[in-house]
Amino acid sequence: MDSRLSERPARGLSHRAHLVKIVIAGAFGVGKTTFVNTLSEIAPLRTEESMTQASVGLDDLRGKPDKTTTTVGLDWGRLTFDDDLVLFLFGAPGQKRFRDIWHETARGAFGALILADTRYLAESFESLTLVEEMGLPYAVAVNLFPEAPQYPEADLRGALDLAPDTPLVFCDARDKTSAARALTDLLRHLLDTDALDPHILDTA
Numbered sequence: 001m002d003s004r005l006s007e008r009p010a011r012g013l014s015h016r017a018h019l020v021k022i023v024i025a026g027a028f029g030v031g032k033t034t035f036v037n038t039l040s041e042i043a044p045l046r047t048e049e050s051m052t053q054a055s056v057g058l059d060d061l062r063g064k065p066d067k068t069t070t071t072v073g074l075d076w077g078r079l080t081f082d083d084d085l086v087l088f089l090f091g092a093p094g095q096k097r098f099r100d101i102w103h104e105t106a107r108g109a110f111g112a113l114i115l116a117d118t119r120y121l122a123e124s125f126e127s128l129t130l131v132e133e134m135g136l137p138y139a140v141a142v143n144l145f146p147e148a149p150q151y152p153e154a155d156l157r158g159a160l161d162l163a164p165d166t167p168l169v170f171c172d173a174r175d176k177t178s179a180a181r182a183l184t185d186l187l188r189h190l191l192d193t194d195a196l197d198p199h200i201l202d203t204a
């Protein structure tokens, strides 16, 4: 397996740091690895494997002509907010056959950010079901691919059957500011729903 740490310099953790685990979820090829890679301040751990004939008929490459690898384990990265709040980002594979890995990866998480692609919205339901099964609070971030259709927020909420208080944001997983904004919306939701104790931000 191609699991490797690349060579970006790592920052140390403050001993006062509050560690918060967040899962980056979503269907095959929706941009999970890209998202973690964009935001991680350390070299992300990646478990990418080349796609072979074995995934034909399982992984749908429509609209992703440049995609040659898929995540077979997990993505892992780290993002520090003001030294005292440290997010550990776990990208979990979206395919049904990795369901067990998904459950293991999501265990102990405070919440999940579910990435969605408007070309294949129905494929988001597997991830929505998984997070709901685990009782994880979540936000949905539509990863904007250039060829993807754009719909009004109300239509997207209806199509994904989102509760009124579930945040729905738009992002470009390749862009740091945009990805950070999506994550911030999730954090705000975790605070609003008491999934995160606001005191952990007192020192941040």
Ligand SMILES: Nc1nc2c(ncn2[C@@H]2O[C@H](COP(=O)(O)OP(=O)(O)OP(=O)(O)O)[C@@H](O)[C@H]2O)c(=O)[nH]1
Pocket (backbone or CB within 6 Å): 026, 027, 028, 029, 030, 031, 032, 033, 034, 035, 064, 066, 067, 069, 070, 071, 072, 093, 094, 095, 143, 144, 145, 146, 171, 172, 173, 174
């Ligand atoms: N245009 C555009 N392309 C993106 C964006 N995010 C990811 N991509 C591309 O989409 C492809 C899939 O991205 P990945 O990050 O591998 O997706 P993934 O969800 O990790 O895929 P799996 O682990 O195989 O499920 C890659 O070729 C990315 O370069 C985005 O925001 N905009």
Ligand SMILES: [Mg+2]
Pocket (backbone or CB within 6 Å): 032, 033, 034, 070, 071, 075, 091
């Ligand atoms: Mg991936």
